[in-house]
Amino acid sequence: MLKFDGTRIKYDYSHCQQCGICEVVCPKQAISLKRLNDGTHEVLVDDNKCIRCKRCVACCPANKDEDYKGYFEEYTRKKYYLGYNSDNRIRHDSSSGGVCKTIIIESLRNEWVDGVYSLKRTETFPYAEGEFYTKENIPTYDDIPNSVYHSVMACQNISRVQKCKRLIVVGTSCQLRAMNVALKGKAEEIIRICIFCKQQKTLESTRFLAKIMGTKILENLKFSPRYRGEGWPGIVRVNESELPYSRAAQIPFGRRLWTVGGCNVCGDSFGTNALADITLMDPWKIRKPNNLGETLVIVHTDKGMQLIEQIQSLKLEPKSFDEVKLALDLKDVWRKQQLVPFFRGENCSDKIMRAGKAEQRQRAMLISIVESLPRMPIIFYRILCKLPDLRNKILK
Template structure:
C-alpha cells in the first residue's frame, strides 16, 4: 500500500473485516510474535480502493449499537443446558429459539486441538459446542461471509461474540436485517491463542497425558463460580483460578491484546441486540426471588426492539425477572470501561517463546495451592479480630 495504511497494532482488534471486504483478496490475517492476528497487505495486488478502512469498525467515528431498553435476570429452565452454560443460560435459551425456527447460530467453539474459532451450528444437539466461556481470541475465519449467505437464503441468524466482533459483522454487512440477531458479551479482553496453546501443552506435560478438553467456567467441581476444569483420556481435573498461571493472569488483565486496553466498545452503547454476562449483582440482594443462584444467573441487556420481541418468545423456557440497570450491572465493570493496562503484559509477551514452565515462574504469578487452602481454612476457623492480630504479629497489617 503506497498511500493507505491500516490501523496501528495498538487499536486493531483483529476482527478481520478488512480481509473479508477487500475486493482483490489482498489482505490476510497473520499472527505476530505474540500470537495475535493482524492484517497483512499484499502491495502488489492492492488497488488502494480504501474499502478496508471504510469498513473497519475501529476507524468509524461512531459505534453502531444502542443503549439498553431494559434489563433482566435470567435462568434457563432446561437443567442439562444450564449445566453447560457459564452463568444462567441466556445465550442457550435464545439460541434454541433460533434453531427451532430453522435458523443458524454462530459462536466460539474449540476444535480437536483446542484452538478456538467461530463456527455455525444448525442443530440443537450441537449447541453445546458454543456454550461456555472461552477466554482467548477467537479466529473469525469466514464467519461474516457465512452469516451473509444464510441471511440471503432467508434464514434467521444469531451471531454471538465480543462487542468488537459484533461491530465488525454489522460493518461488513453494511445494513441491518430483520433476520439477524446479535449478542455481545461483557468482555474483559482476550489473550492470544499462542499463549493458551503453550499453557495447555504444559498442563499435558505436568499430567503426562494429552489434554482433550478445557472448560474455563465449569460447574462440575465449583458450581457457578470462576473455577474451571480440564480432562485427559482418563479423568477430569479442577482448575482453581487463583492457583492457575493462565487463569490468574487473565483475571488480573495482564495478557490481553493491546487494543483491549483502549477498547471503544466497552461502554453502554452496546453493539448487540442483546448483551449477556454473569449476574454478580445478586450478592447485593437479600432475596433473588425465583432463582437457584448456585446454578448460575445471567444478566441480560435488551438493546433493540428485535431483542425485545425475541425475549417475549422465550418466556416459557426461562425464569426471567426485570432488574434495574444499576443492580444488574454490579460486578461487571467492563460494561463501562476497558480493562486497565498492566505493564507486565508486555514482559509476558516479549518472553512468550520461553518454555511455559519458565514463563509462569517469572511472569504469570499465581497463588501456591497449599497456602491458598491454608488461608481459606484460617478465614473460616479464626474470628476476624484474631486474624487481624496475627497479621500485625507477622507484619502484614
C-alpha cells in the same frame, strides 16, 4: 488495525482487535493471517495484490473513533434479568446458565429467525470458529462452545451468511461493529447480541493457568480446553486438569494481564455503540458460586425484549438497576474508556498519561512475577490481586 495512508493499506498489530473481518472481505485475497506464538494473528497485506478498494478499512472496528459521551445515561432505565435455561442439566453444563445457547437454538427451532451467526466448537486450535446456523443446520448445546478465553477470529466465516429475512448475530462489541458493516444488505432485520467484554485474552493467559494446574500447552497447540460450565462461575480445564474459574480469573482478568492489544482502544464493553439489542454478562458480585448458574441479561431495545420473551425454556428473573449495579461495574468501564486516547497515541491530559503509563508498568511487572513463579499457592496470587491498582488510584 487497518488504515489507508493515501497510497497503501497500513496495519497496526498493537491496535488489532483480532476479529478476522479484513481477510474475508478482501476481493483480491491480498490479506493473509500469520498466527503468532501467543495465539493471536498478524495481518499481512500484499501491496501487489491490493487494489486499494478499502473494504477492509471500512469493516475494521479498531480504526473508528468512538464517542463515549453520555454512554452511561440510560443504564438506570434499562431492563435487567437473571436468566437461565429451565433444564438443569443444560444450565449446569453451559457457561452462566446457558442463556446465549438457548437463544440461538430456540430461535431457530421455532423459526423466529432465519439464521444465526455465532461460534461452533472445533477440534483444532482455537477450538472455535464462526458458523452460520439455519433451521436446516440447528446446533445442539454441545456444538456451541462455552466461553472462550483465548482469541478467536470470529468473523472469518462471515461470508457463509446467506440473505435472510431475520438474522441474529452474536459477538463481542468489536465483532458486532465489524459485522454491522460486512452484513449490510444481508438481512431485513438484524438482532445483535453482545457478549460483554472488557478484555480478550491471548493464549499466554491459558498457558499460565495450565502451569498453575501442573500441565502445559504443547507447541503444536494440541490441547483440550474447557472454559466455564459445571455451575457458576464454573471451572477452567486444560487437558485433564482443572481449576475453579473464580480462582483462574483473579490474575488474568482481575489485573488485566495478557490482554489483546486492540482491547485497549475499545471502551464499548456493553456493545451499545455497536447497536446491541441484548448484552449478556456474568453476575459477578451479586451472585454466589452455585451448582447451576445464571446470566445477567441487559435488554437495550424492544426488539431484544420481544425475542427473549418468546423463549419458554429461558427463565428470566426481573431485577432492578440497584440490584445489578455491582455486577455492571460501570466505574471500571468508565476507567477503561478514559485510557482509550492514551493507547491510541492521541493527545491527552497529564492525569490520563500518568494512568496509562502506570497501567503499562503494572501489567509488565505482574506478568514478569507470575510467569517466573507459576506454581505458587493460590494465596500468593490472591495477595497480588490485593495490591493497589495504580490505574484505579489515579482515575478515582
